Amino acid sequence: MARPQETFGKKEKEKKRLKKREEKQRKKEERKSNAKSGDLEDMLVYVDENGQLTDTPPDPTKKVKIDVESIVIGVPKKEYIEEDPFHKGKVEFFNDSKGFGFINDLDSQEKYFVHISELIDEVKEGDNVIFEIERGMKGMNAVRVKKG
Numbered sequence: 232m233a234r235p236q237e238t239f240g241k242k243e244k245e246k247k248r249l250k251k252r253e254e255k256q257r258k259k260e261e262r263k264s265n266a267k268s269g270d271l272e273d274m275l276v277y278v279d280e281n282g283q284l285t286d287t288p289p290d291p292t293k294k295v296k297i298d299v300e301s302i303v304i305g306v307p308k309k310e311y312i313e314e315d316p317f318h319k320g321k322v323e324f325f326n327d328s329k330g331f332g333f334i335n336d337l338d339s340q341e342k343y344f345v346h347i348s349e350l351i352d353e354v355k356e357g358d359n360v361i362f363e364i365e366r367g368m369k370g371m372n373a374v375r376v377k378k379g
Contacts, residue, residue, distance in 0.1 A: 322355065349372070
């Protein structure tokens with residue numbers, strides 16, 4: 232029966248593998264010998280009054296008393312403010328053939344897109360209008376537009 236051939240490369244790889252194993256074992260023993268007692272007090276970390284992590288306990292004289300009743304958990308209820316849903320504006324641009332235009336809000340000077348399907352009355356450029364706004368795919372749109 233033939234013996235497997237041991238080449239120079241195989242011998243070198245085996246030497247490197249054994250050397251790594253010995254090095255790993257040596258490091259493991261070194262860590263064990265240098266290990267601390269594992270006392271819980273050595274592992275604790277404190278937060279000081281500035282929010283920084285430190286290994287010294289906080290000074291009890293700098294402790295601030297907080298009223299537990301004043302802490303609000305959750306989101307405060309939103310107060311509903313009755314707002315006029317109608318806005319006043321002026322038609323800045325309107326193209327009948329393409330079926331869209333823009334209305335300039337007189338109060339906030341915002342421009343709103345308007346589509347011909349949202350018109351109650353027929354409008355043209357320069358007309359004063361009353362409208363409501365709704366969120367569209369690309370922003371706020373003027374809806375239910377009528378002359379005013």
